Amino acid sequence: MSKKAYIVVTNNPLVKEQLDETVGVCYFSEDSHRDLLERVRDFVHKGYRILTHPLAGSVKPWETPYRSVMITAKREEKTDLFSLEMIEQAIFALEKSKARPVTLNEKVLADFQIVDFSLIQSALPSAEAHGQH
Amino acid sequence: MKLELGYIDIKGIRFDDYNAIEDGVLVVDPDELVKPVLEDELIKSAHFEIATPGESIRITPVKDVIEPRVKVEGPGEIFPGMIAKVDTVGSGRTHVMRGMAVVTAGPIVGFQEGIIDMTGPGADYTPFSQLHNLVLVMEMEDSGASAHEYEKAARMAGLATAVRVGELARELEPDEIEVFETPTIAQSYSDELKDLPRVAYVMMLQSQGLLHDTYVYGVDVKRTLTTMLSATEVMDGAIVSGNCVSACDKNTTYHHLNNPVIQDLFKQHGKTLNFVGTIITNENVYLADKLRSSDWTAKLAGFLSLDAAIVSQEGFGNPDTDLILNCKKLEAQGIKTVIITDEYAGQDGKSQSLADADPAADAVVTGGNANQPIVLPPMDCVIGTLDYVDKIAGGHDGSLRPDGSIEAELQVITGATNEMGFNRLSAR
Numbered sequence: 001m002s003k004k005a006y007i008v009v010t011n012n013p014l015v016k017e018q019l020d021e022t023v024g025v026c027y028f029s030e031d032s033h034r035d036l037l038e039r040v041r042d043f044v045h046k047g048y049r050i051l052t053h054p055l056a057g058s059v060k061p062w063e064t065p066y067r068s069v070m071i072t073a074k075r076e077e078k079t080d081l082f083s084l085e086m087i088e089q090a091i092f093a094l095e096k097s098k099a100r101p102v103t104l105n106e107k108v109l110a111d112f113q114i115v116d117f118s119l120i121q122s123a124l125p126s127a128e129a130h131g132q133h
Numbered sequence: 134m135k136l137e138l139g140y141i142d143i144k145g146i147r148f149d150d151y152n153a154i155e156d157g158v159l160v161v162d163p164d165e166l167v168k169p170v171l172e173d174e175l176i177k178s179a180h181f182e183i184a185t186p187g188e189s190i191r192i193t194p195v196k197d198v199i200e201p202r203v204k205v206e207g208p209g210e211i212f213p214g215m216i217a218k219v220d221t222v223g224s225g226r227t228h229v230m231r232g233m234a235v236v237t238a239g240p241i242v243g244f245q246e247g248i249i250d251m252t253g254p255g256a257d258y259t260p261f262s263q264l265h266n267l268v269l270v271m272e273m274e275d276s277g278a279s280a281h282e283y284e285k286a287a288r289m290a291g292l293a294t295a296v297r298v299g300e301l302a303r304e305l306e307p308d309e310i311e312v313f314e315t316p317t318i319a320q321s322y323s324d325e326l327k328d329l330p331r332v333a334y335v336m337m338l339q340s341q342g343l344l345h346d347t348y349v350y351g352v353d354v355k356r357t358l359t360t361m362l363s364a365t366e367v368m369d370g371a372i373v374s375g376n377c378v379s380a381c382d383k384n385t386t387y388h389h390l391n392n393p394v395i396q397d398l399f400k401q402h403g404k405t406l407n408f409v410g411t412i413i414t415n416e417n418v419y420l421a422d423k424l425r426s427s428d429w430t431a432k433l434a435g436f437l438s439l440d441a442a443i444v445s446q447e448g449f450g451n452p453d454t455d456l457i458l459n460c461k462k463l464e465a466q467g468i469k470t471v472i473i474t475d476e477y478a479g480q481d482g483k484s485q486s487l488a489d490a491d492p493a494a495d496a497v498v499t500g501g502n503a504n505q506p507i508v509l510p511p512m513d514c515v516i517g518t519l520d521y522v523d524k525i526a527g528g529h530d531g532s533l534r535p536d537g538s539i540e541a542e543l544q545v546i547t548g549a550t551n552e553m554g555f556n557r558l559s560a561r
Contacts, residue, residue: 052418055488057341058379058448060477060544070419086420086454089488093450096484111242114280115343115378119418122342122355126419 006051006127008120009043010068011036014113015120023124024073034094036067041087047075050083052123054090059115066116070123135314136365137226139205139307143233146183146265154301159233161267161298169293170269175286177274182516184236184266188251189513192268194521195247195547196237197291197374198261198387201230201299204369212370214351215289216296223366228302234264234387235298237291238517239271241283242344246521247380247547248509248539255509258549260557261387268516269294281343288375292386313399315363318437321409329407330440334364334394335430335463337455339376339383339447340415346375347384347447349413355422359414359429364395367411376447381503381549382475384447388548393555394445394473409437414459416452427458434468441469446552449477449503453488464493475500475550480542500550501558504542511537 007024008015011031019025028039037054044050051070071083144157153160163181170179184190202211207225210217236249249261256262269291273283316326338347340355347354349362349372362371367389376383395411402408414430417423434442442463446456456472463470472494476486482502522533522545532541543549550556 051420053420053423053451053454055451055453057339057345057416057418057451058376058383059344059450092485093488096479111280115242118281118343119341119345122340122417123419123422125356126417126422130421 005073006070007073008068008070009036009040010120012066012068012113012116014117015068018117033065033067034091037087037091037094040069040071041091043071044083044087045079047077047079048072049076049080050086051127052120054087055093056116056119064112064116065109066112068116068120070120070127134224134363134365135312136223136368138311138313138368139226139228140231140309140311141228141302141305142308143230143265145185146233146267148183152301154305159230159265159267159298159301166294166297169297170271170290173286173290175274175276175278175282176290177272179269179271179290182268182270184249184251184268184516186251186263186265190251190516191509191512191514192236192238192249192266192516193247193519194238194240194517195249195380196239196241196287196377198385198547199235199291199295200387200390201233201235201295201302202370202390203228203299203303205303209369211296211299212292212373215348215373216292219350221366222369222371223363227369228299228305228307230299230302232265234261234266235291235295236261236266236268237271237287238268239273239287240518240521241273241287241377242280246378246545248545249547250509250512253510253512254507255546257558258507258543258546260548260555267298270517284343284375284377288373292373313365313368315365316409321407325403326407329403329405331409331438332398332406332441332443333410333412333434333437333439334398335412335414335434335442335444335459336392337414337416337444337446337452337459338372339452341418344377345448348373348375354415355417357415359412359426359433361410361412361433364399364408364411367392367395372413379448379544380547381544382448382500382552384551384553385548388551388553388555393553394443398443409439414455416447416455418451423455423458427455427462430459431462431466434463435466439468441471443471443473445473445554449475450488456487457489457491457494461491461493469496471496471498473498473500473552473554475552476502477504478502480504480506498554500552500554500556501543503544503550507541507543509539509541
């Protein structure tokens with residue numbers, strides 16, 4: 001278990017490969033994008049808070065099968081309503097585009113892994129700098 | 134800060150064995166111009182092509198669009214911190230090669246996007262179909278370098294090329310000169326201005342890692358706090374795009390240099406409003422960053438004693454949350470706020486347009502629905518490659534039809550739903 005104040009919930013194998021040794025990673029290889037968001041919602045219901053926005057920035061949610069979300073490592077007694085609102089909005093955004101075709105090209109999938117990893121990587125300096133998550 | 138922009142109208146581009154501007158025509162030696170680009174060992178091959186308005190040409194995948202400029206008076210050079218040394222720009226005189234752009238094209242990641250059609254229905258959706266484009270097509274070395282490194286190589290090659298081209302306008306007499314002057318705080322309370330509503334522009338910048346970054350004076354914006362600059366600094370290239378994705382609503386470097394919100398606020402300054410400042414803020418992934426940056430937006434707006442603000446977004450998805458946070462916190466201080474965004478409302482336009490919303494966001498300008506389907510007919514010539522059309526955002530497997538036409542969403546077209554309001558089409 002990580003000694004960090006945060007963990008990363010992901011279905012992206014690259015995130016597991018790159019961060020597993022330094023950051024706690026909860027990896028769910030079989031999860032779809034939607035499964036992963038619902039799993040994060042379960043974490044929120046149990047008292048974990050979301051630390052990174054669950055939606056990608058400018059990569060269409062229906063395009064990429066990968067998602068990584070940083071949450072607090074420590075469970076709190078109360079459900080955080082801000083986190084709950086965020087994750088519900090993200091699931092809603094994904095839901096409205098569920099009929100979209102999904103890309104299965106290997107090279108493209110590899111690049112989606114890189115971009116998802118890059119998003120979570122961009123949050124690491126902020127997460128490290130924060131005393132209070 | 135006072136800046137004169139001297140516009141040199143460019144009416145065409147042609148290749149030759151020398152570089153010059155002759156009677157409004159840019160003459161370039163493509164072999165000479167490409168040499169410094171190829172010095173970067175990450176770039177395997179590069180060449181230039183010309184695309185003229187009205188020609189049956191499709192440029193894809195487009196990375197950035199850059200207007201050549203050169204500083205002829207005043208401190209600093211164009212693109213400080215990127216191409217030039219860090220020095221405060223935005224005063225003196227700058228020559229602008231109006232009517233043309235350097236366009237960078239070439240693959241960086243497999244789902245990259247960006248189409249500029251120079252004619253046909255797609256041309257109506259991109260402002261860049263109206264420009265004489267000098268297209269720098271690059272292919273990256275398959276050397277195992279990271280996508281980050283490729284993005285940087287392509288970004289720097291485009292900016293450096295634009296600077297070299299811009300240098301040709303240094304000694305020319307401009308066709309038109311426009312003067313822009315930003316007031317100090319004290320000047321904003323002068324007799325002529327004090328009774329007008331105090332308005333600032335809040336410019337949101339993409340800052341989320343690979344393919345989503347923006348640089349201000351060479352600083353990666355995700356590592357900054359919300360800050361202020363003079364609107365004239367933006368005209369000298371203080372802000373550059375490092376953004377590859379979301380062609381329809383990314384702000385290219387051209388958009389930054391020619392920011393229409395800034396242009397319009399200057400036009401109204403001293404008449405209907407008092408344009409007192411420009412605030413730049415980021416769109417980070419980390420939620421605490423979003424909260425902090427929007428707090429600072431509201432705080433700086435308070436320092437300026439604003440009556441109203443215009444907020445422009447870049448991209449979509451989690452930046453919708455930054456947009457709404459900025460809007461809510463400004464409105465909570467009694468600052469009337471207008472937001473400029475675009476919509477992902479589904480192909481039928483019936484779904485919720487943004488991923489976040491709030492009753493405070495009651496004045497919204499939209500750049501259009503990025504999900505709107507469009508069929509782009511085949512073109513006689515493709516600059517770049519169609520290999521990526523099936524993968525680009527808004528396209529999908531099967532987007533590229535056998536006859537070369539493309540069935541996709543507006544998302545694929547560079548600048549189609551720009552959130553600075555740069556679009557050419559509108560509904561009234």
